[in-house]
Amino acid sequence: MKILITAILVFGSMIFYQNFPDGNMILQKVDDNMSSETNITESQMIIHGKRGSRTVISKGYTQGHNKSFTEYLAPDRDKGTKMLKLEDRLWIFSPSTDRTIQLSGHMLRQSVMGSDLSYEDMMEDRKLSEMYDVKVVGEETIDLRKSWVLELNAKVEDVSYVKRKLWVDQVRYVPLKEELFAKSGQLLKKTVMSDITKISNRWYPKKINFKDMLKDGKGTDFVVTLFSLM
Amino acid sequence: MLFKLAYKNLEGAGLRTWLTVGVLSFAFVIIILINGIVNGFNDQAINDAVNWEIGNGKLQNEKYDAYDPFSIKDGHGILPDSKNKDLVPVLIRQASIYPQGRMVSVTLNGIDINQKLLKLPTILLQQSTEEIPAIIGKRMAASANLKKGDQVLMRWRDSHGTFDAANISVAGIFNTNVTTVDAGQIWISLKKLRAMTDLDKSTTLFIAEKDYKQERVAGWKFLDQDELLKDLRAMVQIERISDSIIYLLLLAIALLAIFDTQVLSVFRRQREIGTYISLGMTRPQVVGLFTIEGSMNSILAIIVGGIYGIPLFLYLSYYGIAIPAGADNMGLSMGEKITPVFGAGLVLGTISLVVISSTIVSFLPSRKIAKMNPVDALKGKIQ
Numbered sequence: 001m002k003i004l005i006t007a008i009l010v011f012g013s014m015i016f017y018q019n020f021p022d023g024n025m026i027l028q029k030v031d032d033n034m035s036s037e038t039n040i041t042e043s044q045m046i047i048h049g050k051r052g053s054r055t056v057i058s059k060g061y062t063q064g065h066n067k068s069f070t071e072y073l074a075p076d077r078d079k080g081t082k083m084l085k086l087e088d089r090l091w092i093f094s095p096s097t098d099r100t101i102q103l104s105g106h107m108l109r110q111s112v113m114g115s116d117l118s119y120e121d122m123m124e125d126r127k128l129s130e131m132y133d134v135k136v137v138g139e140e141t142i143d144l145r146k147s148w149v150l151e152l153n154a155k156v157e158d159v160s161y162v163k164r165k166l167w168v169d170q171v172r173y174v175p176l177k178e179e180l181f182a183k184s185g186q187l188l189k190k191t192v193m194s195d196i197t198k199i200s201n202r203w204y205p206k207k208i209n210f211k212d213m214l215k216d217g218k219g220t221d222f223v224v225t226l227f228s229l230m
Numbered sequence: 231m232l233f234k235l236a237y238k239n240l241e242g243a244g245l246r247t248w249l250t251v252g253v254l255s256f257a258f259v260i261i262i263l264i265n266g267i268v269n270g271f272n273d274q275a276i277n278d279a280v281n282w283e284i285g286n287g288k289l290q291n292e293k294y295d296a297y298d299p300f301s302i303k304d305g306h307g308i309l310p311d312s313k314n315k316d317l318v319p320v321l322i323r324q325a326s327i328y329p330q331g332r333m334v335s336v337t338l339n340g341i342d343i344n345q346k347l348l349k350l351p352t353i354l355l356q357q358s359t360e361e362i363p364a365i366i367g368k369r370m371a372a373s374a375n376l377k378k379g380d381q382v383l384m385r386w387r388d389s390h391g392t393f394d395a396a397n398i399s400v401a402g403i404f405n406t407n408v409t410t411v412d413a414g415q416i417w418i419s420l421k422k423l424r425a426m427t428d429l430d431k432s433t434t435l436f437i438a439e440k441d442y443k444q445e446r447v448a449g450w451k452f453l454d455q456d457e458l459l460k461d462l463r464a465m466v467q468i469e470r471i472s473d474s475i476i477y478l479l480l481l482a483i484a485l486l487a488i489f490d491t492q493v494l495s496v497f498r499r500q501r502e503i504g505t506y507i508s509l510g511m512t513r514p515q516v517v518g519l520f521t522i523e524g525s526m527n528s529i530l531a532i533i534v535g536g537i538y539g540i541p542l543f544l545y546l547s548y549y550g551i552a553i554p555a556g557a558d559n560m561g562l563s564m565g566e567k568i569t570p571v572f573g574a575g576l577v578l579g580t581i582s583l584v585v586i587s588s589t590i591v592s593f594l595p596s597r598k599i600a601k602m603n604p605v606d607a608l609k610g611k612i613q
Binding site: 214215216 | 395
């Protein structure tokens with residue numbers, strides 16, 4: 001009897017998984033969709049704090065995965081601040097002190113302009129398919145869009161998050177939600193993408209909510225106001 | 231005879247003498263008091279640093295620099311077992327804790343829980359049955375709003391840079407004046423930290439015990455106590471210089487009073503000077519008399535200063551000077567009280583300073599006597 005139940009379960013799960021497409025194919029399409037060689041982005045970062053929200057406007061120039069430059073345009077307090085990222089190094093120029101400093105160690109773990117994003121989150125630049133083994137574990141509907149639920153487990157050692165869970169639109173191959181986990185299984189961060197727009201021939205989320213799950217608050221909204229691919 | 235005469239002259243000057251003596255004695259007491267406090271602070275800071283942080287020196291991985299947070303990531307290594315006798319190993323990593331839903335960056339220190347060299351209460355880590363027990367200082371506890379028995383979520387990276395997170399439990403809170411082992415610092419078991427970060431046998435630095443015999447080890451550098459206390463001593467020296475401005479000003483006021491008195495005496499007591507010379511005193515003897523009169527002010531000041539200073543110094547040496555709460559936030563870390571140290575060198579040095587400086591300022595106006603014509607002086611003619 002036990003053997004029979006086991007056989008049914010194994011056979012049943014095989015049939016169940018066979019209905020799902022190949023996870024690597026999905027992840028590859030996500031990488032292709034989300035990565036571009038060169039782009040210019042103008043965005044608003046809406047930081048929800050305990051005493052209200054504030055908006056930081058910036059313009060970013062990105063080349064490949066390793067090079068990016070961001071200039072903050074507003075508010076006045078942050079205007080003129082510039083950030084340069086070259087591979088795994090990050091420099092910040094502050095106009096108030098007229099100094100350029102390289103961020104390191106604990107400073108990289110500080111939040112960017114008080115948001116739920118840390119500098120080291122911004123440093124993560126490799127394609128998901130290069131870092132993770134993927135398994136499709138289900139499908140869910142998010143905001144009326146059918147999505148595959150992907151479980152990503154690190155296949156290389158030097159990744160920030162050993163495990164991720166990714167909800168990918170079944171048609172547009174754009175992530176709709178993502179959860180990032182620590183080695184212990186503790187949920188660390190959650191990202192929700194919305195306002196999916198077609199730019200050139202690819203779909204791109206124009207609004208992303210980042211939430212550090214270990215901190216209180218509503219997280220940080222990242223709204224793209226101008227996006228151009230080169 | 232000159233001393234007796236000088237004393238009688240000073241006594242005759244009455245209130246003017248006692249005002250000068252009063253100011254000079256005040257300067258004398260303040261010089262000793264301020265230097266005693268600085269000495270006390272210096273001794274206390276050095277003892278605390280040795281007992282809580284540096285032991286008898288540190289053997290650091292060459293890539294690690296305490297002043298450079300860039301170096302923490304790679305500034306560790308494995309020291310051969312044969313070389314780590316009489317050393318307390320410490321592994322340093324960076325982490326974040328999330329008390330009350332806010333992120334606080336911390337330095338995570340793994341230390342041998344059996345160590346007895348430093349005053350860190352690592353025995354609490356031994357006794358705890360929690361998964362990750364930790365000890366923190368009172369400043370860290372205050373800034374993160376943590377108390378003994380609390381649990382707080384901590385996030386860190388392993389040797390490959392992968393995030394991990396778990397709750398740590400506060401096994402104890404220690405009270406130290408050494409902010410470098412307290413503010414922003416969390417201490418856990420070295421064995422635990424090595425397991426948490428996949429850094430088996432790795433160490434950032436070793437703290438030397440008394441019997442440690444220094445030898446060259448490739449990839450490691452030894453910093454002795456003098457090197458490690460260099461900054462602290464430099465800071466105390468700056469403090470000493472800035473404090474000296476206050477008491478030198480006081481001393482200058484007192485010396486100015488002596489100088490003025492001397493100038494006035496030479497001017498107003500010309501007939502007396504003439505009389506001394508007429509009676510057979512040589513000019514240098516008269517100059518000596520006036521100089522002794524002036525410098526005798528300092529002797530009297532030392533006696534008067536001793537009358538109220540000695541009980542004050544004894545009281546402060548015994549009970550110390552209480553430091554108001556919150557003084558820590560002003561930059562220098564201090565204990566709840568400072569016990570001033572009044573050494574013989576300090577007292578004798580101050581006596582010498584006061585006596586010599588008052589003798590010099592007494593002598594300078596008196597030199598005019600040597601050029602006086604005794605007949606004119608006797609007549610009271612202004613010269």
